[in-house]
């Protein structure tokens with residue numbers, strides 16, 4: 001069975017794993033090859049979803065329960081999908097999205113109790129779309145967390161959950177990749193930026 005071409009590409013990994021850096025590099029590399037590329041992110045990527053972003057990423061860790069977060073992230077995703085992602089795909093663009101539903105599966109689905117089934121059911125009901133290709137930037141969560149904390153922004157609600165949680169998140173992402181090997185490319189993100197970028201581009205080119 002041949003895989004469909006990758007037009008909708010998502011980037012996943014623990015906080016500070018280099019997703020945003022690699023998203024920009026990948027966009028530049030694909031544009032240099034002549035592709036029309038849209039770079040977007042979650043939570044956010046549309047005006048309404050960016051407003052929800054501030055609600056979920058700022059404030060104390062106990063501001064929302066995991067269940068409420070699932071609703072907020074999914075609401076943001078629905079708006080992002082309707083207004084940004086689907087129109088771009090329809091216009092023939094390649095969409096690179098910094099985080100998507102795998103982040104909800106991991107951060108909300110396993111971090112504070114087992115809510116994976118709730119995430120998947122709501123996703124099926126309200127989103128119903130998976131990425132064609134997901135690049136998982138895998139790295140030591142302690143290093144990722146130290147990089148993420150060094151940024152010092154107000155968007156630290158999830159980083160403030162601490163290292164133990166990030167360790168769980170990493171294992172969760174790897175389990176998702178193992179369960180859907182046709183969708184995932186796992187990339188060793190504990191190296192220099194250029195080496196990681198080369199692997200990411202190779203994985204994408206293999207699927208274009």
Ligand code: ADP
Pocket residue numbers: 013014015016017018019020021022147148151189190191192193196
């Ligand atoms: P994420 O989007 O996954 O949180 P970022 O791309 O924002 O990650 O990277 C987090 C921090 O680490 C940034 O300050 C970035 O410049 C730096 N960084 C990214 N990739 C590397 C790398 N391969 N080696 C060293 N530092 C990196």
Ligand code: TYD
Pocket residue numbers: 013014015016017019020042043057073098099100101103104105107108148158159
């Ligand atoms: P992001 O800005 O990508 O953070 P970072 O650059 O630190 O990787 O995402 C912000 C936070 O939102 C991140 O800690 C993960 C969390 N998140 C969820 O908990 N669930 C979700 O569905 C998404 C998309 C993000």
